[in-house]
Amino acid sequence: MILGHAYEPVVKAICDKARYSTSFGAPTELEIEMAELIKSITPNVDMIRMVSSGTEACMSALRVARGYTGRNKFIKFEGCYHGHADAFW
Numbered sequence: 352m353i354l355g356h357a358y359e360p361v362v363k364a365i366c367d368k369a370r371y372s373t374s375f376g377a378p379t380e381l382e383i384e385m386a387e388l389i390k391s392i393t394p395n396v397d398m399i400r401m402v403s404s405g406t407e408a409c410m411s412a413l414r415v416a417r418g419y420t421g422r423n424k425f426i427k428f429e430g431c432y433h434g435h436a437d438a439f440w
C-alpha cells in the first residue's frame with residue numbers, strides 16, 4: 352500500500368509469482384531471500400516469521416510473548432480487531 356493502490360508494477364509482480372502457487376505451508380526460497388534482505392537493511396532484526404494473515408501474526412506474537420514472559424494473561428485494547436482466534440475474544 353505504500354506504493355499506491357493497485358500500483359501496476361506490484362500487481363504484475365504478484366500475478367507473475369501467483370502462477371507458482373498462492374499458499375505454502377512452509378517457507379519458500381523467495382521468502383527466505385526476502386527475510387535475508389530485510390535483515391541486511393535492518394540491523395536490529397534478528398529473526399523474521401512470515402505469516403499468511405493478521406490473525407496468524409497475532410497468534411504467533413501472543414505465543415512468543417507468553418513463552419518469553421511465562422505469563423498467560425495479556426492486555427487487549429477494547430474496540431480493536433486482533434484476529435478471530437479464541438484467545439482474542
